[in-house]
Amino acid sequence: MDLYEHQARQLFADHGIAVPDAEVVDDPSAVHAAAERLGGRVVVKAQVKVGGRGKAGGVKVAEDPAAAVVTARRILGMDIKGHPVRTVMLAQPVDIGEEFYAGYVLDRAAGTFLAIASAEGGMDIEEVAATRPEAVARIHVDPAEGVSEAVAARIAVAASLPPETAPVLQALWQVLTAEDALLVEVNPLVRTTDGRILALDGKVTLDDNAAFRQPRRDADSVDPHGDPLEAAAADKGLNYVRLDGEVGIIGNGAGLVMSTLDVVAGCGARPANFLDIGGGASARVMADGLTVILSDPAVKSVFVNVFGGITACDAVADGIVQALDSVHLTKPLVVRLDGNNAARGRAILDGRAHPMVQQVTTMDGAADRAARLAQGGH
């Protein structure tokens, strides 16, 4: 899960990294007072989980509280790369002396975390990394050792960072490990003209798998502005992502479902969603999944593609029958069952003999049928 800047900022502060004073506002009528509290002149920053907001006009300096209100109103109405701005952060401006870059990221290839740091921070760090890789230090962190004072000092030297940034590198490692993050990044990390080291902006990606030992996550993970179908699916514990096509897709296992999307696309139709019922799915899960997909008006046909490994095809078929009993099916349903208990599953569906349900025995054939049905064919 990616955090908003203001959430990342809070984690930095919690672990002893200095940040400029700021307030988070989602209501324009609260902006004037907040700006006054911050000293009048403020930076207004759009809170969206997408890069490039500065270039999109989502970060502006306002000279006084009245200007902050005007600026905040404009930014709160923006859409940045498909992300509507619903919150802004007002921050005290600082006089920047130097800009640096510091972060830790998972290096999948090495199977461990990598410290990345550079004396050249700012918006174009990716370009610096590409054109002058020697300007960016990359140092693997031994997971057993972590980032001690000595390791932090070594990273700072390798990146030509001033020695007083070393405590920030150490604290940033604390954010990564204590919060179970997959990525933490401060960009820019600045030295102000009066000598303070501050984190001006940051990104944090948390590991969803660690939620069980991070109790305070709950408050951060609820997004009241999300897609209603995605929210309904999440309520039922389904792994569902809404897309913009017309063929609803349900399968078991992320790999097979992704593959099913691709095969349907290869047949000339567009997937309406990704829905993985997971391994060992019960009839209940199957029925819930089908109900969510059928309630999407964009869906013209549904393709259920299951290769039963741990999942039993008869349980999947039972789930389809349960859903048929509770919803009025007006969209064609193409089902392909193979693997564990496939014969029993196919027999259950044959027995139900619903006129809108058809079975096709191969994945490619079923994808083609579902694609044609979505386009009004047979």
Next chain:
Amino acid sequence: MAIFLNKESKVLVQGMTGAEGMKHTRRMLAAGTQIVGGVNPRKAGRAVELDDRTVPVFGSVRDGMDATGADVTVVFVPPPFARAAVVEAADAGIGLAVVITEGIPVHDAVAFNAHARARGTRVLGPNCPGVISPGHSNAGIIPADIATEPGRIGLVSKSGTLTYQLMHELRGTGFSTAVGIGGDPVTGTSHIDCLTAFENDPDTELIVLIGEIGGDAEERAAAHIAQHITKPVVGYIAGFTAPEGRTMGHAGAIVSGSSGTASAKKKALEAAGVAVGATPTETARLAEDRLRG
């Protein structure tokens, strides 16, 4: 022959007494795997009746190895305790730990992989379906009845269900070994480790490599194939139309560059001489055609 496992492999199951552990221990026994014991510190000294078999429960991996000569462990321990389970197995000196558990925090996987590597234990997974060598042994949850005949294909995959799908498509030809390395960001065994093992396995004539979006493991595998693999390789990549993953910030982009997309992976594999199928079915046909020469 087979990679990672053979007929003589003696297998412990950590977390055997849980619901998933019991179900799959039963299935592994039915597939002919030599299950020599379960591990549960709270149930040491007891035994579990599974169909017509009695399987002893040991208090630790070390005790199980001392009593039975076990050299493989399959881990079903739930996520909060999985790290300690793998560390324990590595400290006991076991050769292979197959970690089935899904949903293990990445920091834990990083820690136990480093720990195991330092002690010479191979970790398969986490979040993997395991490894099966039809006719020899099956350590994990791959249903043994998909492809029962030993054969000449070695298969390596990130995805469990795509492993099953391809095994089903190629059941007539058969497998030397099929390995699911797991779909998590950090895994103990890579595509490259499996390619190397298959290259050295006299029973494997052709390799099927299944990948999916995310990371750059497939691109690295492609580079390895171009330089070191002499056997024919057929590939499949899932995720051309999948929703775009999370933007990982600058640091993610700095590390992975433009890799990670399905097209980048397909292009890299094709440049290394790998025939990449558009669907699982087409991939299976490509493999059969190549085997026929």
